[in-house]
Structures are given as structure tokens and as C-alpha cells.
Amino acid sequence: MFFKLGITLFFLAGSTIGLAQVADISQVELMQRIKANHPGLILDVRSPEEYAEGHIPGAVNIPHDQLSSRLAEIGSYKNKDVVLYCKSGRRAGVAANTLRAAGFSKLLHLDGDMNGWLSKGDLPIKK
Secondary structure: HHHHHHHHHHHHHHHHHHHOEEEEEEEHHHHHHOOOOOOOOOOOOOOOOHHHHOOOOOOOOOHHHHHHOOOHHHHHHHHOEEEEOOOOOOOHHHHHHHHHHHOOOOOOOOOOHHHHHHHHOOOOOOO
């Protein structure tokens, strides 16, 4: 039983370790960048279904489990800001690890992810 718990905790921790080395960006700061037309790449790593239900304006959807095979689509952002978000942080952590290993150097994590964006109540959602 303890072995199963240990394995579960190991995998959960591994997915968020990527975010420990990524700077956070607040919802307010990201919104200011969007309004100024300088957000960098906003990368939604949730599923296509979640993205279709509502996403941050200007966000590009590449699910975290497809990211390594679709890096060419975003290669021009290797040295530019890339803002990552998912629903709550786990998949963004996996994506951060993938992007860092591929040489992306300016990764940012949306503080609170999509749950945080929605909880503000007054931020735009695109469907």
C-alpha cells in the first residue's frame, strides 16, 4: 500500500516540478499584455474539448500530450515569452518540462491557470 502511494506521489510531484523553475505571470499582467498586443505566445495545453468550452483570447491549443510532436508549430517562440496554462497546473508543468528540454528559454506560467482566470469573473473568455 505504501509503495502504491509512493509511486503516485512521485508521478504527481514530477509533473509540477517543471513549474518550480518557471516564473508566474498574474492574470492582470497577462491581460495588460493582451491589450497592448504583446502577450507572446499564450499556450493552452488542455484538451481540444476544454479549449472549445472557453479559452483565453489569442491562446493557441496544443494539448500537453501532443506537444513534443508539434514543437515545429511554435519553434519561432524559442526565445520569446511563452505563457503556459491548463486547468489547474499539472499539465502546464508537464508542458514546461517538454519545452525547456526543447530549448525554450522564456517560459511563464499563468498563476492559477484557467481556474484562476475564471475565478476573477471579469476577464474575457473566447469560445
